[in-house]
Every structure is written in structure tokens, then in C-alpha cells.
Amino acid sequence: MKKFLGIFMTIVLLAGVLSACSGDSKSSGDSKSSKDVDLKIWSFTDELKKPITKFEEKNGVKVELTIVPIADYPTKLKPVLESGVGAPDVFTGEIAFLKQWVDAGYWENLSKDPYNVDEIKDNYVPYVFDLGKDKDGNVRALSWQTTPGGIFYKRSIAKEVLGTDDPTEVGNMLNSMDNVFKVAEKMKEKGYSMFPDEGSIRWFSQGDNPQPWVNDKNELKLTEQKIEFMDYAKKLRENSYTALAAEWSPSWFEAMDKPIKVKENGKEKETEVFSYVLPTWGLHSVLKTNVKESAGDWAVTNGPSPYFWGGTWLGVYEKSENKELAYDFVKMMTQEDEFLTDWAKETGDVLSYLPVTNEIKGDFTDEFLGGQNNYQFFLEQAKEIEPGIVTKYDQQLDTFYGNAVQQYVDGKKSKEEAVKEFYQKAQNAYPDLKVPKK
Amino acid sequence: MKKLDRYGYVFIAPFWIIFLIFSIYPVALTFYYSFTNYSGSGTAEVVGLANYARLLSDSYFVEAFFNTWKIWGINFALQIGLALVLALIFSDMRMKLKGLAFFRSIFYLPNLITISSVALLFGILLDWQHGSLNMILLNIGLISEPINWLNEPATAQLSVSLILTWMWFGHSFIVVMAGVSGISKDYYEAALIDGANRWQTFTKITIPLLKPILLYIMITSLIGGLQLFDLPMLLTDGIGSPDGSLNTMVLYLYNQAFKFNNYGYASAVAYGLFVITLIFSSLVFKGMYGNERKQARKV
Secondary structure (H helix, E strand, O other), X not given: OHHHHHHHHHHHHHHHHHHHXXXXXXXXXXXXHHHOOOEEEEEOOOOOHHHHHHXXXXXXXXXXXXXXXXOOHHHHHHHHHHHOOOOOXXXXXXXXXXXXXXXXXXXXXXXXXXXXXXXXXXXXXXXXXXXXXXXXXOEOOEOOEOOEEEEEEEHHHHHHHHOOOOHHHXXXXXXXXXXXXXXXXXXHHOOEEOEOOHHHHHHHHHOOXXXXXXXXXXXXXXXXXXXXXXXXXXXXXXXXXXXXXXXXXXXXXXXXXXXXXXXXXXXEXXXXXXXXXXXXXXXXXXXXXXXXXXXXXXXXXXXXXXXXXXXXXXXXXOOOOOHHHHHHHHHHHHHOHHHHHHHHHHHOXXXXXXXXHHHHOOOOOEHHHOOEOHHHHHHHHHHXXXXXXXXXXXXXXXXXXXXXXXXXXXXXXXXXXXXXXXXXXXXXXXOOOEOOOO | OHHHHHHHHHHHHHHHHHHHHHXXXXXXXXXXXXXXXXXXXXXXXXXXXXXXXXXXXOHHHHHHHHHHHHHHHHHXXXXXXXXXXXXXXXXXXXXXXXXHHHHHHHHHHHHHOOHXXXXXXXXXXXXXXXXXXXHHXXXXXXXXXXXXXXXXXXXXXXXXXXXXXXXXXXXHHXXXXXXXXXXXXXXXHHHHHHOOOHHHHHHHHHHHHHHHHHHHHHXXXXXXXXXXXXXXXXXXXXXXXXXXXXXXXXXXXXXXXXXXXXHHHHHHHHHHHHHHHHHHHHHHHHHHHHHHHHHHHHO
16 A cells, blocks of 8 residues: 555656756757647847738737847847747848848848749839848848937927028038038037937947948958047037936936926036937837827938948748748738838838838828828938848947946046947957957 | 655655746856857857856956945945844834835835836936936035036945845844844843943844845845846946946946847856855855854854
């Protein structure tokens, strides 16, 4: 009896342990069989939710969307892609890690049969299409959007200070860094802040000479224009042209809608921010979601130089067992007239798919921007974009450089020290880079 | 009897299988990777001791080492001090304080909040322009300029130390109290009769008899402290700003592996960290118990 009990207990315990294990692996691993999911998609935002619902209805399939916050996204996705266990069939990539991923071959080669996407190359904004290519020129990922940027400003303030709220005229007043500072001075005289913080102008630091951080020879290049940006940032701080509201901080968001209090040199002042430097997606996912009272009082115009910021690409996982359906989804997101027209009208996203943009750009208006046709504006800006400047190092090097600039602006380091430290950090993170020894 | 032995193996098998797969295998693999230039994808080339050579001359790792010690040290001193003072108050027979259970849960509460919430909370409290802390200090006139807490190396490190203290003193307090309640009341009664004051009772009875407990707290806190990662990661930009002052050893390891894709070097950093933890844990142990053992042998 005792012996029997022993065996029985062992079996019960083992069964418990084993079922716990297998239950685990089922939920995190291959869920296709257990939950009847036809397609698995991973992304870092919830923007795909609606398209997925449409896709499900149209094809009578079940799609599972996994959203991972952007900070953890590459860390979580990479092991899954490497091992192929529990991997998605379709996944999106942000521009920050796009270059690494297209070259790593995680995405299916869309240039070959049966996809042959090169045939529809002319349908896309050129830089968007080119960025999805790997180093051999094969297309690995496509995008539905284009993300050129501009300066979003408040019309009422422009009218009061500059005498006009017309985007073209305001744009002419902001067409060079010198002019930006002239406007900033006028803003300050009336008690307004030109920008929320010094980082706002970083996109214009490339000037008319956009260069990649790292060139073909693996050399780190800090251009004159980028170094000049340090002086511009310092000038913004020293002349109190900003509201000292760091990007993505609570006060940064707060200042979009109402005046905020700023403490400087022992004095407290209340100031309203005139403009935010944001790309296309900044309109519907940043401004519109945070602004209530001043909706309709905004407009968008150009800055000293064209730039772009961010962007989401998507492609089919190379080892997916369901490539046909996976590509159907990619196709819907990037090539389907009907869907994309609805998407653009609903979200205001600026599309990279030209057959649709050409159709709708003529009479596109946005209530939030006081009826301005932002579509035409952004498409013009998109033409100026140079795709060759994106490298796989960008995200980290931008952070390092942003830190160096901050140290200089705060007066903690001289310009030379800040640059030197930037080089050291870059070398430490990427030992293979050729960094100037200074 | 012999037959029964086999059941023992069956019982411990699940643990060993899981332990081998999820603990030993990764540890061994990390050791292998520490001799390669693995970048997270593709193949790894064996580069010999290059990663360890780099580790020994890496000024950023040295900086991370001292940062970790500074942040942990301040936090530990405050945490254990606070826990002892509280334990002293609550265990004092003459004071007969009520509501120990209530205070215990109140003090322990911060430990239950997820670290991301804590980071978010303090990120807002310590905000330069609009944070409550600066508002209060400005209003009562203690400072005339808002302090940019998380933008100055010294205040950033101090902030992390204090947040950690706030989170962990309750835990230490509970462990100390458990140790205190394990001390026989007889000693205290005898001390009371002999006319010892509070300080004498504390230093001559409580502290010596608490030594194993204090050692336990110290070593677990040290190991946890050397692995300090989440708070520095979440409070600023994740790479140790301002000026590298929040760059701790594990944060450095994480960034080398997952941000810069130097998996090989990060593995070497992991083993460096392991050796450091080993050395300091044994030093602490030796420091507290080394003399006693020698004496015991003499007797």
C-alpha cells in the first residue's frame, strides 16, 4: 500500500510539473494548433488593430496581434526570429532597427517570385521603397507611409507676432537657421517660446548637407553641420527661446495646449510654446491625442531644411509557414487602393503609395490644421529626402550625440570635451568603427 | 530499501531537468560566448581572451563599478540604519509600542510596487520644472533655483540611493524584527535588572546576537545591489545619463548586449560581474566571521 501510494504521488507530481511546462510552451510557443490562429503579427504600436479587423472580415481568418512596447521590441523579437520558435508571420520594423533587420535576412525576399515587388517600384515614394532594400538590393520590407517632417505652429500666435498665419509665408520666415532665430526673438519679445526645448532643432542640424553617421568605409563622420547644431542649441538656451520642456516629458505634452510655467534664473514666467518640430505621424498620434482646446488653431510649414523622422515598415517572416496569407496582409497594408484611401482619410497618415496619394492629395484637408492641405505639403517635402543617410548605428549614435549636446548646453562640458566624449562612447559601443582620434 | 532509493531520483528529476536546461546551459553558453565576437545573429568567431583583455582596460566598466558601489553603499547604510533604529524602538520592552503589524505592512508596501511604476512616480516627483519636490522646496524657501535632480551626477545617484532605501528598508526591518524576536527575553530582563540603559542593551545584546541576520541582509543586499539595473535604466535615458553617473555594471552589460549587439563582450562583462560578486561576498563573510572561527579553534 505504501509503495503504491509512493508511485501514485510521484505520478501526480510529475504530471503536474509536466502539464505546467507544456501549458507554458503552448501559450508562448506555437499557438497555431491550440487557438486556431491563421496569422500572427507583431508590432510596437496598436495602429494595426483596425486594419487587422478589416483583414479578418475580408478573408474569414483569425489574426493574432502581439504588441510589444518599442523599448523592448528588438530585444524580444530578435531571439524569436533567430530561433524561429513562436515567431510571427508578419512583423513591423521601426526605422531605428530597419537597417539591421533587412540585412540580417529576417524578412522574406520580396524581389523574387511570387512577390516581384520591384515591378511596382514606381508606385512608391522613392526613399521609402529604397529603405526596405538589403545590401544586395533586394526588397525585404515595405511601408505604407512616408514620414517627412515640418514645423507645426499655432496660427493665433503667428498672426499676433508675425502678422500672418499663412503656412507659405510663415515657412519663408523660417527657411534658414538665422531666420528661425529672428522669429524666435520676436516670439520672446511677446512672451512666447519658439520651441518647447533645444532638442527640437536637431533635425535641421543636417542642414542642406545630409550625411550618414557612418560611411561605406565604416568611418564615423561628425559633419560641420552637426557640430554647428551644438551652437544653435546653446543659443536657444542662452537667449531663453524655449520653455525648457524636454521632449516626451509631461510638460512637453502640457505645453501643446496651454501656457506653462517656467522657472529660470530665480524668476518664474508663464509662456506659451509657438511650435513643435514633428513629422507626419506627429500630427495624428502626438498633437491630436494631446490637444483639446487649440484644435483647429494649428498649421504646418517647412523648417530650414527638409528632414524625416521614423516610419514603420513591414514584411513577411522568412521562415513563416504561412507566407501566402502573410503577404496578403502586407499587400493590403501597402498596395490596396480601397483600404489605403480609407486609412488616409481616417488617420491623416501620409501614404507612400502614389496611386492613392495622387488621387486624394488634391482636395485633402485637415480640420485640426484649420483646413490646411497637409498632404500636398508633406509630399513635396518627401521628394527632398535622401534615403542613403540611414545606418544601423543611428539610434545609439543619436542618443550619444544628444547627450553630448545636452552637456554642452548645460555648460558642464566644453564643445571639445563633449565631442571627444561622443567619440569615446561611439568607439566603446561599436569597436569596429573607425573613429577620429582627437 | 534499495528499491526505494530510485523514487528519490524520480522526485528530484524535474528540478534537475529544469535546472540543467534553464540555468546550467545558459551559464555555460555565456561562458563560451565570452570567448567569441558573437553579435546576436549569424555565426560567432572565437577570439580567445580578447574580451577579457578589453574588460580589464575598459574605463566605462570601471566607472560602472564605482557607480554601483556608490549607489548601493549609500542606500545600504541608510536602509540598515533605519531598519535597526525601528527595530530598536519596536522591540524596546520599556516602550511597549503597539501596532507593529500595521507598521510592518506600511513599511513593506513600497517593495510591492513594480519598479516601472516607482520610476514613473519619481520621474514626475523629481521633474525639474514641474516636480512636486522642487515646488515644495521652493515654497518653503530652502532653495532659490529649481534643482535638476536627474541631470546632475551627484543628485541623480543620491536620488537612486534614496529611492532604493525607501523601497527596501521595510524588508530589512521585517528580517531584523524576526531576528530580534528570536532573541530570548531572558537577556533583556537580566539587562533590565542589572540596570543597563537602552544603548547598552542594544549594542551588547541585540547587535551581537543579530550578527547572522545582519550578515544575511548584507550579503543578499550586496548581491542585489551589484545587480542594480532597473531603476537607473528607467529613470533617465537608459544609457546612464547624466554624464554616465547612473551607468551601473548590469546596465552596462545590458546595453553592450542588447543595444550595441556586442554579445561576446557582454558575456565577458557578465563573468567579470560574477567574479566581483564572489570576491566581495566572501570578503564580507570573512570580515564578519573570520575572527570568530580562529578564536573557536584556539578554544
